[in-house]
Amino acid sequence: MSIDYFQRGDRVAIRHLTPADRAEFTRLAQENRELHHPWISLARTDEEFDALLARFADHEVRQGFVICLPETDELVGYVSISNIVRNxxxxxxxxxxxxxxxxxxxxxxxxxxxxxxxxxxGLHRLEINVQPANTGSIAVAKRLGFRLEGVSPDMLFIDGAWRDHERWAITADLVTG
Structure with a gap:
């Protein structure tokens, strides 16, 4: 299989999310619903996936990616950058x-x-916002060198309620390799 990944690591690669990912992405989102609840709600239907893909149409503001096993192109995760602000x-x-x-x-x-x-x-800083009880996501942030900057009470409306979120950030000077 010859896929053009723009970043490749030891075990995974990343590429932009595409319409061809719809069936696998929605199937995996359905199968892993409990893994993500109550932290996030992923696109589990064709309509939700198409809406997700449409949000990534303006690459100047947001970009969506899939994390794949390069040998098979099997999706193992996703990652996005949104709210991109320049200047x-x-x-x-x-x-x-x-x-x-x-x-x-x-x-x-x-x-x-x-x-x-x-x-x-050419970004200088990336932030993530994580519910305090989402220990798996916080562990990812810690392993990658993000620093805890504070808590935002009632930040996002998720799963029927306003949820507090910890703000974690990393700057370009903290990332090596």
Whole structure:
């Protein structure tokens, strides 16, 4: 299989999310619903996937990626950069999730995206917002060198309620390799 990945690591690679990912992405989102609840709600239907893909149409503001096993192109996770702001800020908000957990594949994929964001996109800072009880997502952030900057009460409306989120950030100077 010859896929053009723009970042490749030891075990995973990343590429942009495409319409061809619809069936596998929605199937995996359905199968892993409990893994993501109550933290996030992934696109589980064709309509939700198409809406997700449409949000990534303006690459200047947001970009969506899949984390894959390069030998098979099997999806193991996803990662996105949204709220990209240029000029003096050079900042974006990072989101990520796993279809395969406990093996470090998403951590490696997010690490690849950090290099892309800082080296290729020229961003200076990336932030993530994580519910305090989401220990898996916080572990990814810690492994990659993000620093805790504070808590935002009632930040996002998720699963029927306003949820507090911890704000984690990393700057380009903290990412090596």
């Amino acid at each position: 003096a800020f050079q900042n974006g908000t990072l989101g990520y999730g796993a279809f395969v957990s406990g093996r470090g594949l998403v951590t490696e994929g997010v690490g690849l995206l950090l290099r892309h964001a800082f080296d290729t996109l």
